[in-house]
Amino acid sequence: MLEAIDYISDNAAQEFAHSLKEIGFAVLKNHPLQKAQVTHLYQQWQGFYNSAAKFDYAFNKDRQDGFFSTEKAETAKGASVKDIKEYFHFYPWGQCPENLKADTLKYYQQANQLACTLLSWVEQYTPAHITDKLSEPLSNMIVDSDMTMLRILHYPPFVGNEAQGAIRAAAHEDINLLTILPAATQSGLQVQDKNGNWLDVPAEFGYLIINTGDMLQEACEYYYPSTTHRVVNPTGEATTKSRISMPLFLHARPDVVLSERYTAGRYLKQRLKELGVE
Ligand SMILES: O=C(O)CCC(=O)C(=O)O
Numbered sequence: 468m469l470e471a472i473d474y475i476s477d478n479a480a481q482e483f484a485h486s487l488k489e490i491g492f493a494v495l496k497n498h499p500l501q502k503a504q505v506t507h508l509y510q511q512w513q514g515f516y517n518s519a520a521k522f523d524y525a526f527n528k529d530r531q532d533g534f535f536s537t538e539k540a541e542t543a544k545g546a547s548v549k550d551i552k553e554y555f556h557f558y559p560w561g562q563c564p565e566n567l568k569a570d571t572l573k574y575y576q577q578a579n580q581l582a583c584t585l586l587s588w589v590e591q592y593t594p595a596h597i598t599d600k601l602s603e604p605l606s607n608m609i610v611d612s613d614m615t616m617l618r619i620l621h622y623p624p625f626v627g628n629e630a631q632g633a634i635r636a637a638a639h640e641d642i643n644l645l646t647i648l649p650a651a652t653q654s655g656l657q658v659q660d661k662n663g664n665w666l667d668v669p670a671e672f673g674y675l676i677i678n679t680g681d682m683l684q685e686a687c688e689y690y691y692p693s694t695t696h697r698v699v700n701p702t703g704e705a706t707t708k709s710r711i712s713m714p715l716f717l718h719a720r721p722d723v724v725l726s727e728r729y730t731a732g733r734y735l736k737q738r739l740k741e742l743g744v745e
């Protein structure tokens with residue numbers, strides 16, 4: 468599969484931007500996120516999903532913070548059945564169980580900082596004929612943004628009553644600018660290459676997955692493609708196991724003009740409607 472880019476090497480920024488341009492995602496090694504911290508968060512959130520208290524945090528339609536049950540989960544654009552998952556949208560200003568707040572916020576801040584650095588790498592290596600047309604520099608679009616979101620996903624063990632044709636996460640593209648995704652507790656993530664083939668993404672913590680979202684694609688007039696990805700169903704022994712994952716979605720301020728067609732706020736609203744969660 469794809470070669471990992473060394474986060475601490477001299478040409479990391481250039482290689483990173485190149486990878487996003489060519490395939491819409493990149494794999495980083497020697498990245499600054501801590502395995503012990505992420506593993507601990509996975510365990511804590513597993514506890515949340517195991518408890519009925521999760522239903523006390525039902526998401527708010529306008530703000531989109533809180534818990535989305537398997538019954539409320541999104542249906543990927545173009546798909547006919549809901550994904551087999553439940554998830555929680557964490558924003559620093561939003562709902563969060565008290566016992567999870569401090570650790571989740573700490574991780575959010577670190578991942579957000581990394582995402583900001585990576586966006587500045589993208590900015591540095593985007594050609595002038597693209598950056599000239601931006602309404603403001605990319606790194607400016609996220610200044611004072613409170614829309615960046617940490618999604619904690621739980622894909623439950625299979626029990627046999629899963630809807631026909633449903634998968635853990637149907638093929639989709641992310642809505643935001645950049646997504647930062649550490650390895651999940653189980654494999655299953657796949658990305659689609661230019662020829663339509665599905666490639667397994669390494670599920671080892673040392674490899675951090677970053678992908679372009681639709682907002683970066685829109686702002687840069689498709690110079691950076693937003694990659695289609697999905698999470699396939701487990702087989703064998705793994706069907707009895709939960710899968711936890713935790714993407715951070717870097718979002719622009721709602722007032723940012725992405726293109727002639729969209730501000731970030733309007734774009735997000737339209738996409739949420741398509742997912743059936745708005
Ligand atoms: O669970 C994963 O590994 C990926 C989740 C994902 O793609 C998403 O929530 O947008």
Ligand SMILES: [Fe+2]
Pocket residue numbers: 639640641696
């Ligand atoms: Fe995604």
